[in-house]
Amino acid sequence: MKTHRFILLLLVFALVAAACGDSSTDPTSPDSTVSPTSPTTVPDPTSVPFTQGELIALDLPRSSGDVTPEELARVVAGDSALGLALLAELAGGDNYMISPYSIATALSMLHPGARGTTAEEISNVLNLDVDPATLYEARAFIDAALAEQPEPVPDDDRAPFTIRPANSAWGQGGFPFNEAYLEVLATNFGAGMRVADFVADPAGSTETINSWVEDITEDRIQDLIPPGVITVDTRLVLANAIWFKANWFEPFDPEATSPGDFTLLDGSTVTVPLMHSSMRGQYVATDRYEAVRLGYAGDAAMVIMLPAEGTTPLELAATLTADDLRPQFGAFELQLTMPKFEFETDAPLKAALQSLGMVEAFTDSADLSGITDATNLFVQDALHKSFIALDENGTEAAAATALIVGLTSAPPPAEFTADRPFLFWIEHSSTGEMLFLGQVTDPS
Secondary structure (H helix, E strand, O other), rough: OOOOOOEEEEEEEEEEEEEOOOOOOOOOOOOOOOOOOOEEEEOOOOOOOOOOOOEEEEOOOOOOOOOOOHHHHHHHHHHHHHHHHHHHHHHOOEEEEEHHHHHHHEEEHHHHHHHHHHHHHHHHHHOOEEEEEHHHHHHHHHHHHHHOOOOOOOOOOOOOOOOEEEEEEEEEEEOOHHHHHHHHHHHHHOOOOEEEEOEEEEEEHHHHHHHHHHOOOOOOOOOOOOOOOOOOOEEEEEEEEEEEEEEEEOOOOOHHEEEEEEEEOOOOEEEEEEEEEEEEEEEEEEEOOOEEEEEEEEEEEEEEEEEEEOOOOHHHHOOHEEEEEEEEEEEEEEEHHHHEEEEEHHHHHHHHHHHOOOOOOOOOOOOOOOOOOOOOOOEEEEEEEEEEEOOEEOOOOOOEEOOOOOOOOOOEEEEEEOOOEEEEEEEEEEOOEEEEEEEEEOOO
16 A cells, blocks of 8 residues: 655634724624725625635636746745745754745735735745735746646556645625735635634634635644634634645655664764665755755655755755755766655744744734725734655655656766755745745654
8 A cells, every 4th residue: 555645734824803903893893883895895795694614706717927937036036035034933953844835825815915014024024026916926826837737647657746725715704805805815816705703603613714724635634723713803814725745756666765874963863764766866065065856756846955064954044045945956876865754843933923024913003904994903823734754655745847858978976865954845846936845853
């Protein structure tokens, strides 16, 4: 029986009415006197009894993403920089992984609803180097590229390459969301509004959203939102999920896997299954790191970066430049050794985002008036989870098709042995988007 491998990453922002907000302007408040059908807002779709999770979608086609290659490259570079900064804030000395793609997408879904300093801080955390409209178009382009499935690999009977991005918005029934905001969610993010009743049933709303997560991720991530995060004050939840499975373009032979020593950060060793392979592949070595790029049977690849002796993965990550993230790989006859590994990460993002400068959105000074004219909102929490498992067949994560064409002459030999802590990321080859970023410090 073949092992099923997967990466699942989800980011949720729960937006709630600020404690100092004026409840008289909230049509979901018992004392409300304001009609939810004012000209600047979407007519109330829930004036009749509604079903939790019911989709109220604007009749708008999703944009295919009108961006130039240069604009796309700027957005992708910003996502990578955000990922490296968050990894430094969160990882410590443990195995850790985040999705720069997922986090940046959710922040981008929040951005069109922000104004003033709140919007500026989100832009700065996103390392925004394009105008907002271009950012939203770039998100549409990236999602469309990720969802495009490659042609099946001939004579490969393993599970086909799959990547499944998904965005959703969950809004309180009867709450007057601005139509312009919902149009951006629909056209650029493919996120229709799903109705929830946070006021009357926060626990049931939590269960409904978690069930959506489970459906999208084929039950791989459960209970994403813990009890108590969604409250009677919650008005909107934004969620991004990505589920991916990919086989190596050149799989490892399971019979070549054998126990071996892996050196931990403290210098001690553990015995772990080490995979071995001889293959033609992409390799680069500098005075700071060695790296290999391993293609999947689809439009993605994994880069594994081994720091120089005496340097930790996080110390290396702190020095990486944009050029380091796109190193000049050469073709080599590789003797490759690397561990199998599997771990999950629960990454509370609120404090990390605040540390990076996104402060106001989490306070009662937040200006999210682009979402609604009816009340003050602030971001209550930001939640992120991931899981990765890597073995001889492949990885469930992001993927790209990297077809290896036979060379006219034999490449030089190289040896790459990942038997101590290393950095890795999985990139979507067509767009360059960094889908997953992490470190392995103990694969046992």
